Amino acid sequence: MSDRTPTNHVSDWLSAFEEALDRADISTAVEMFDDDSYWRDLVSFTWNIKTMEGKEDIKNMLEARVAYVKPGMWQIEGEATSADGVTDAWLTFETDVSRGKGHIRLKEDKCWTLLTTMVELKGYEEEKGTSRPSGVAHGSIKGRQTWLEQKQQEEAELGYSTQPYCVIIGGGQGGIGLGARLKRLKVPTIIVERNERPGDSWRKRYKSLCLHDPVWYDHMPYLPFPDHWPVFSPKDKIGDWLEMYTKVMELNYWGSTECQNAHYDEENEEWIVTVEREGETVVLRPKQLVLATGMSGMPNEPDFPGKTLFQGDQCHSSKFSSGENYTGKKCIVVGSNNSAHDICADLWEYDADVTMIQRSSTHIARSETLMELALGDLYSERALANGIDHHTADLIFASIPYKIMHEFQIPVYEEMARVDADFYERLEKAGFLLDWGDDGSGLFMKYLRRGSGYYIDVGASELVANGSIKLKSGVNIQEIKEHSIILTDGTELPADLIVYATGYGSMNGWAAKLISQEVADRVGKCWGLGSDTTKDPGPWEGEERNMWKPTQQKALWFHGGNLHQSRHYSQFLSLQLKARMEGIPTPVYGLGQVYHLS
Numbered sequence: 319m320s321d322r323t324p325t326n327h328v329s330d331w332l333s334a335f336e337e338a339l340d341r342a343d344i345s346t347a348v349e350m351f352d353d354d355s356y357w358r359d360l361v362s363f364t365w366n367i368k369t370m371e372g373k374e375d376i377k378n379m380l381e382a383r384v385a386y387v388k389p390g391m392w393q394i395e396g397e398a399t400s401a402d403g404v405t406d407a408w409l410t411f412e413t414d415v416s417r418g419k420g421h422i423r424l425k426e427d428k429c430w431t432l433l434t435t436m437v438e439l440k441g442y443e444e445e446k447g448t449s450r451p452s453g454v455a456h457g458s459i460k461g462r463q464t465w466l467e468q469k470q471q472e473e474a475e476l477g478y479s480t481q482p483y484c485v486i487i488g489g490g491q492g493g494i495g496l497g498a499r500l501k502r503l504k505v506p507t508i509i510v511e512r513n514e515r516p517g518d519s520w521r522k523r524y525k526s527l528c529l530h531d532p533v534w535y536d537h538m539p540y541l542p543f544p545d546h547w548p549v550f551s552p553k554d555k556i557g558d559w560l561e562m563y564t565k566v567m568e569l570n571y572w573g574s575t576e577c578q579n580a581h582y583d584e585e586n587e588e589w590i591v592t593v594e595r596e597g598e599t600v601v602l603r604p605k606q607l608v609l610a611t612g613m614s615g616m617p618n619e620p621d622f623p624g625k626t627l628f629q630g631d632q633c634h635s636s637k638f639s640s641g642e643n644y645t646g647k648k649c650i651v652v653g654s655n656n657s658a659h660d661i662c663a664d665l666w667e668y669d670a671d672v673t674m675i676q677r678s679s680t681h682i683a684r685s686e687t688l689m690e691l692a693l694g695d696l697y698s699e700r701a702l703a704n705g706i707d708h709h710t711a712d713l714i715f716a717s718i719p720y721k722i723m724h725e726f727q728i729p730v731y732e733e734m735a736r737v738d739a740d741f742y743e744r745l746e747k748a749g750f751l752l753d754w755g756d757d758g759s760g761l762f763m764k765y766l767r768r769g770s771g772y773y774i775d776v777g778a779s780e781l782v783a784n785g786s787i788k789l790k791s792g793v794n795i796q797e798i799k800e801h802s803i804i805l806t807d808g809t810e811l812p813a814d815l816i817v818y819a820t821g822y823g824s825m826n827g828w829a830a831k832l833i834s835q836e837v838a839d840r841v842g843k844c845w846g847l848g849s850d851t852t853k854d855p856g857p858w859e860g861e862e863r864n865m866w867k868p869t870q871q872k873a874l875w876f877h878g879g880n881l882h883q884s885r886h887y888s889q890f891l892s893l894q895l896k897a898r899m900e901g902i903p904t905p906v907y908g909l910g911q912v913y914h915l916s
Contacts, residue, residue, distance in 0.1 A: 324398035328407040331424060332392040339384055348377045352428035356719035361436040361890045362411075362418040363387050364907035365897075367867040369719050369860045383907055388414040395419070404430065408713075415440055415902055416893075421717040433717040436893050442900060444502045469568065476570055477602055482508045483899050485591050485604040487577050487832065490519040492877050492884040493610035494560055495539050498567040499892035502540070505899055508602065509569060509610075510593055512576040516564040517557030525640040526664040527553040529881075530656060530774040532689055534697035536881040537708050538563055539888060550685075550776070575600075580607060580833050582873065589873065606895055609828050610877040616827040619818045620652075624798040628816065635661060635819040641668035648812045649673070650803055652795065653819030654680040654750075655770055659778035661817055662787045673811060674782065676791040679751035681772040682779055683731075683761045684738055691730050691737075692762065697882075712886040720766065720847050720860055724759035731760035744783040751791050756851040765880075766862070767854035769845055770821050824916050825876055826864070833874075841869045842912030844876050855914060863914075866891045868906045 322330070331350065338347040351357075357370040363383050370376045391412040398407035405424040412418065417440065421433040438444065445451055453465070463471070476482055484500060486493045489511025500507040513519055520527070529536060529551045533543050536551070541563060548555075564571050575595040582589055583603075591602040617634040625632070635657040641649070641664045649665045651658050654676040665672040683692075694700050696711035706714070718726060731754055735742065746752060753771075755764050764771045773779070781787040790805060797804040802812045825845060830838035844864045850856035861867075864876050866887040877891055878884065897904050 324400040324405045325394060325407070327400075327405050327427075328398040328409075328422060328424065329394050331422070331427065331429065332394060332409060335429075336390060336392045339380075339389055342384060344377060344380045344384065347380060348373050350427075350429055351376055351432075352425055352430050355429055355431070356721060357429075357432045357434070358716065358719055359434045360716065361893055362413055362416055362434045363389070365868070365894065365904040366906050366908055367861050367865075367887075367890065368908045369721070371719070371721055371860060379907060386414070386903075386905065412440075415897070419713070421713060423717075431717060431719060433713065435713070435716070436890060439893060439897060439900070439902065442503065442896060446502075473570060476506060477508055477572070477600060480506070481603045482506045482570070483604060484508075484606040484608060484895055485510060485589065485602050486608045486610050486877075487580075487591075487828070488610035488612070488878075489513070489516060489564075489571060489573065490610070490612060491538065491556075491560060491881055492612065492879070492888070493608075494564055494567075494569065494571075495884050496608065496610060496877050496888040496891060497569045497571070498539050498563070499888045500895065501567060501569055503892055503896040505892070505896055507570060508604075509571045510575050510577055510591075511571065511573050514574045515557075515561055516571055516573065517560035518573075520553040520557040520560070522639075523553055523636070524638045524661060524664060525642075526660060526667070528776070529553075529556065530685065530776060531880060531882070532693065532697060534699075534701065534708060534711075535693060537885060538881070539885050541566070542708065577832050582607075582833075582837075582871070587873070606873050606875065606898065608875045608877050608891070608895075609825065609832075611825060611828045612822075612878045616823050616831065618821050618823050620795075620820055622795045622798050622803075627800050628798050628813075629800045630814040630816065632816040633818070635817055638817050641665035641670050644668060644670040644815055647671065647814040649815040649817070650675060650811060650813045651817045651819055652677070653821070654678075654773070654791075655819065655821070656773050658817075658819035659773045659775070659782075661819060663778040663781060665815075666781055666786055670815075671788075673788040673790060675793065675795065675805070676751055676789060677794045678771075678792075679753040681753055681755060681761055681764055682742070682745065682750075682775055683734060683772065684741060684775045684779070687734050687738055688761065688774060691734055692727075692760075708882075708885075712882070716886065721858075723766075724755075724757055724763050727759040727763055728757070731755075731758060734760070741779070741783075745779060748783050748785065749789050749791050750779075750782055763849075767847055767849050767851055770853065825878060826916065829871075829874070837871050837874070839915045840912070841871050841874065841876075842910075843914035843916055848913070857913060859910065859913075861910075863910060868894070868909055870909065870912055 370379050393410050395408040409420045416436045419437050423431040484507045486509045489509045493509050497509045532549050533547050575593050578592045580591040588603045589607045593600050617636050619634045645668050649670045649672040651662050652675045662672050662674050761772045793805045793807045795803050796806045802810050824843045826838045826841050846854040848856045848859035
């Protein structure tokens with residue numbers, strides 16, 4: 319390398335790259351990438367969410383897309399930095415129909431990682447800042463409608479005399495955040511939610527539920543939490559925020575409405591969605607249907623022998639409300655992940671006699687340590703002081719290809735094991751089965767690969783370690799009797815309550831329930847990367863299966879994940895939907911194949 323500054327280094331690379339693409343010299347463009355290189359595209363080049371891995375993948379994509387995309391105006395944004403042989407910088411660019419933002423990492427003069435994301439569609443920008451609407455036409459106008467009258471008219475007509483372009487099934491944080499994005503893009507949308515009020519999906523969970531992720535990680539689109547908001551939000555506080563957000567963002571939210579069924583009308587290229595709204599059957603005909611039922615599917619409640627004979631109470635964790643009625647009772651919680659620990663702690667606080675049944679090993683990360691080591695550089699007051707807000711943090715996180723993300727994570731969890739060695743030693747002495755993921759990459763990779771198998775410790779682990787929460791590990795329920803359970807090791811435990819904190823099935827279970835098993839199988843499994851690790855079978859896919867992008871079922875989309883993912887990826891899903899509404903051609907490159915049906 320010469321004595322060029324990092325900024326000049328990246329600027330020179332971008333100029334040469336743009337020149338090669340302008341003359342359709344794909345070979346030269348591809349040779350500007352390292353042999354070990356990754357290009358992650360969020361919609362701008364592929365109308366998909368896809369990572370090209372290696373020169374051959376990049377070459378194939380460019381050959382298929384450059385003439386159509388017509389990329390240009392590549393510019394470095396701000397100043398580049400260089401450390402440990404890697405130079406990185408933010409960049410902006412344009413395509414024929416959009417403007418984008420990206421990130422690049424260079425090793426020597428070759429590109430190691432490239433992120434390209436669509437920011438806005440040309441001619442369909444969100445109205446904001448200097449382009450914000452006036453809100454009123456000054457002067458005297460006979461018969462004018464007030465803002466409230468216009469809003470009430472839209473609410474009365476949409477879904478009846480006029481049809482929405484998009485229907486979102488699920489009015490939790492995912493559906494609400496996507497609805498806000500679509501509202502800003504002027505895409506007529508109805509959010510269908512069976513609960514009465516926005517936020518009820520939080521309010522109706524167990525009383526002690528609190529977000530385990532910190533506030534900096536959890537903002538909604540457009541309206542971040544105020545700076546006095548607590549680090550960890552109680553469920554009812556989140557519920558109230560979502561209700562306020564829905565009203566302030568003027569979303570068409572149909573509470574007390576349940577989707578009965580849906581099917582795709584091939585001839586008219588629209589969905590026929592039948593809903594029951596406050597006792598009335600309404601048929602909606604949107605062009606696009608989004609299932610925003612979270613990253614999980616139907617509750618997974620095992621059917622143990624003798625279950626119907628049990629004389630006590632039993633429920634899935636999604637139906638558990640509080641331990642207040644179980645003081646002095648014998649309580650069994652099947653499972654050892656987040657919900658299981660929370661519910662065990664809740665029962666203990668009400669002086670129940672509670673036993674956790676740990677069927678397989680679990681990764682535990684102490685909340686304080688996780689925030690310091692894993693999140694602190696991106697989502698914290700420290701990050702804000704360094705100029706990294708959640709928008710920037712989202713893109714930094716997105717810029718790391720999933721193929722190599724575990725390499726970034728392993729050192730974090732090795733340090734966690736060192737810092738909290740005494741904590742883990744006491745847990746293991748209590749008999750708790752610990753793991754760090756198949757390759758030692760810890761919590762985030764477990765979440766991305768399988769969405770389960772971990773607990774962010776906010777206090778319950780201490781109760782396990784000191785025996786306040788009893789533990790039976792490495793066993794399962796063999797049989798349920800009228801007032802007890804029999805474990806696979808032959809132990810019999812008396813029981814007044816059994817809570818099945820046993821997780822959820824794949825999200826395409828909702829497609830099977832609401833549409834058909836045929837469509838669910840056509841789409842295939844949702845979530846997971848194909849890492850060929852526990853509960854994430856191969857082959858390698860490189861992105862979350864079916865999430866936030868086109869699926870094998872035309873006009874059917876899946877949206878969900880944690881608050882961070884729902885916020886971040888709602889931008890790209892909304893732009894895909896807006897483009898289709900406006901008739902912009904959206905040829906999808908690399909549509910995901912189906913390897914797993916559920």
